[in-house]
Amino acid sequence: MSNPKPRTRIQEKNRARVLEAALDVFSRHGFRGATLDEIATEAGLSKPNLLYYFVSKEEIHVTLLEGLVDTWLDPLRDLDAAGDPQEELLAYVRRKLQMSRDLPRESRLFAQEIVQGAPRMKDGLATDLKALVDEKAEVLRGWSAAGRLAPVDPHHLIFSIWSLTQHYADFDVQVRAVLGEGREPIDEAEVFLETLFRRVLAP
Amino acid sequence: MSNPKPRTRIQEKNRARVLEAALDVFSRHGFRGATLDEIATEAGLSKPNLLYYFVSKEEIHVTLLEGLVDTWLDPLRDLDAAGDPQEELLAYVRRKLQMSRDLPRESRLFAQEIVQGAPRMKDGLATDLKALVDEKAEVLRGWSAAGRLAPVDPHHLIFSIWSLTQHYADFDVQVRAVLGEGREPIDEAEVFLETLFRRVLAP
DNA sequence: CGTGACCTTGACCATTTGGTCAAAAAGAAA
DNA sequence: TTTCTTTTTGACCAAATGGTCAAGGTCACG
Numbered sequence: 001m002s003n004p005k006p007r008t009r010i011q012e013k014n015r016a017r018v019l020e021a022a023l024d025v026f027s028r029h030g031f032r033g034a035t036l037d038e039i040a041t042e043a044g045l046s047k048p049n050l051l052y053y054f055v056s057k058e059e060i061h062v063t064l065l066e067g068l069v070d071t072w073l074d075p076l077r078d079l080d081a082a083g084d085p086q087e088e089l090l091a092y093v094r095r096k097l098q099m100s101r102d103l104p105r106e107s108r109l110f111a112q113e114i115v116q117g118a119p120r121m122k123d124g125l126a127t128d129l130k131a132l133v134d135e136k137a138e139v140l141r142g143w144s145a146a147g148r149l150a151p152v153d154p155h156h157l158i159f160s161i162w163s164l165t166q167h168y169a170d171f172d173v174q175v176r177a178v179l180g181e182g183r184e185p186i187d188e189a190e191v192f193l194e195t196l197f198r199r200v201l202a203p
Numbered sequence: 204m205s206n207p208k209p210r211t212r213i214q215e216k217n218r219a220r221v222l223e224a225a226l227d228v229f230s231r232h233g234f235r236g237a238t239l240d241e242i243a244t245e246a247g248l249s250k251p252n253l254l255y256y257f258v259s260k261e262e263i264h265v266t267l268l269e270g271l272v273d274t275w276l277d278p279l280r281d282l283d284a285a286g287d288p289q290e291e292l293l294a295y296v297r298r299k300l301q302m303s304r305d306l307p308r309e310s311r312l313f314a315q316e317i318v319q320g321a322p323r324m325k326d327g328l329a330t331d332l333k334a335l336v337d338e339k340a341e342v343l344r345g346w347s348a349a350g351r352l353a354p355v356d357p358h359h360l361i362f363s364i365w366s367l368t369q370h371y372a373d374f375d376v377q378v379r380a381v382l383g384e385g386r387e388p389i390d391e392a393e394v395f396l397e398t399l400f401r402r403v404l405a406p
Numbered sequence: 407c408g409t410g411a412c413c414t415t416g417a418c419c420a421t422t423t424g425g426t427c428a429a430a431a432a433g434a435a436a
Numbered sequence: 437t438t439t440c441t442t443t444t445t446g447a448c449c450a451a452a453t454g455g456t457c458a459a460g461g462t463c464a465c466g
Contacts, residue, residue, distance in 0.1 A: 010413070010463090028319060033235025036454060049414055051455065108318050111373075115311050115318070116231060118376045125380035133381050150402070155382060156395040160367055163374070167366035170314075173321045177328035178336050179358060192359040199353070199402050213433090213443070239424060252444055254425065 015053050017043045019067070022060045027105040030112045031061050031120075062120055065113065068106055069124060075099065076158075079136055085143040086201045093161055093193055100169035101186045107169035133158055147203050157200075164193060218256050220246045222270070225263045230308040233315045234264050234323075265323055268316065271309055272327060278302065279361075282339055288346040289404045296364055296396055303372035304389045310372035336361055350406050360403075367396060 021043035025034045036057055040050040054060045075095035079088050100107055113121055133155065140154035168175060168186050175185045224246035228237045239260055243253040257263045278298035282291050303310055316324055336358065343357035371378060371389050378388045 008412075029235050030233040030315070030319070031236065032232050033319075035452080037452085046415060048456080052413070057454065111318050112233070112315070114374050114377045115314050116233070116236075118380075122376070122380070125377055129377075130381050130383065152398060153391060153395050156391060159370060159374075159378060159381075160395075160399065163366045163370035164363055167362060171317050171362075171366070173325070174317045174328055174332075175362060177321075177325065178333050178362075180333065188356060188359060192356050192363075195355060196363065196403050199405075200399050202402075211442075238422080249445060251426080255443070260424065
């Protein structure tokens with residue numbers, strides 16, 4: 001639908017550089033607040049050159065978002081209905097926390113898009129995302145019904161995992177400011193969230 | 204430090220209109236993405252007129268943020284060391300959730316400021332905010348030590364309350380998209396979070 | 407080494423942006 | 437009504453912004 005793929009190596013390399021720079025800039029300033037000049041400079045290209053690889057600012061943003069959706073939902077897809085409920089969910093929490101550690105800019109990019117009303121994503125949310133979440137919610141409901149998981153609203157349980165884990169990427173400055181220096185937020189969160197969810201999930 | 208207070212009624216009224224409009228615009232687009240024209244139009248003033256009341260875009264933003272910090276932390280201040288641990292914390296959760304319901308724009312304004320690295324707030328975070336949180340964390344630690352509260356890291360417990368409650372304001376579009384129509388996210392969250400925290404907090 | 411496709415750029419453009427200013431238009435006080 | 441202060445605005449500005457374009461440079465490949 002979007003691009004028929006880069007052909008040459010130069011294209012592959014430069015499109016990647018642009019996206020890398022754009023991720024940085026968009027995640028720091030949001031779509032409106034980002035400028036092509038800033039992205040171009042950070043990518044080491046001239047502005048017209050940048051616009052040779054992407055026809056507009058919007059295309060860059062959309063490309064980033066599209067490329068990210070899958071990565072973002074993979075951990076949830078991996079939730080296995082055949083596994084042990086508590087261990088599956090704890091593993092999901094761990095994977096999401098890992099993403100806050102490894103891909104904080106991506107997390108912030110998403111966060112800003114959503115906070116700003118998801119003007120360039122709304123469709124995807126109501127279709128793809130909803131479908132996947134509904135499917136997994138059904139799995140959780142089954143586990144609860146079978147007495148293998150605490151009887152909690154599955155949708156809100158999933159929201160709670162998102163919010164608790166992404167918080168450490170999105171609100172990083174705040175978390176660090178409050179904890180003070182010398183503490184590693186996500187290392188601590190790993191322990192804290194394991195305790196928290198063990199208590200919440202036990203039937 | 205900032206403004207010696209509006210004198211006339213006209214000033215009082217118009218400054219208020221500007222701040223109201225600015226809250227709307229800033230919370231939708233972030234600082235960089237907001238424009239004075241948009242704020243002025245929404246406030247029903249001409250741009251030069253707007254700049255008669257606030258000397259710059261930045262002053263509007265800072266005024267908003269400053270005026271909000273107290274409101275934002277009030278619920279935490281109300282946490283009473285002399286009360287019952289579980290009830291105090293559950294009341295705190297309810298108050299915070301109430302703020303997501305009543306002041307979603309304010310929540311998003313804060314969220315964006317933090318996500319973008321809090322360029323205009325960092326001091327406040329590391330001083331005022333940290334001080335208050337540290338104080339209350341000490342209370343929680345005492346409760347845990349006395350066996351009246353589960354032994355969990357108090358800072359992260361507070362983070363978890365923030366993230367779980369603010370999520371319903373900041374990620375409103377996503378939550379609604381996933382839940383589908385006809386469900387009231389925050390009403391459901393009230394029930395869900397009460398269950399969740401009762402399980403987490405019990406000694 | 408020639409040549410056609412691909413890549414890069416300097417100059418340019420219309421629009422938008424944050425902000426200024428002098429002068430006109432209310433208000434308030436007398 | 438007069439006078440003085442406070443508000444409001446149209447015209448204006450320099451800088452920044454997203455984007456274009458023609459011309460020149462580079463590359464792979466026969």
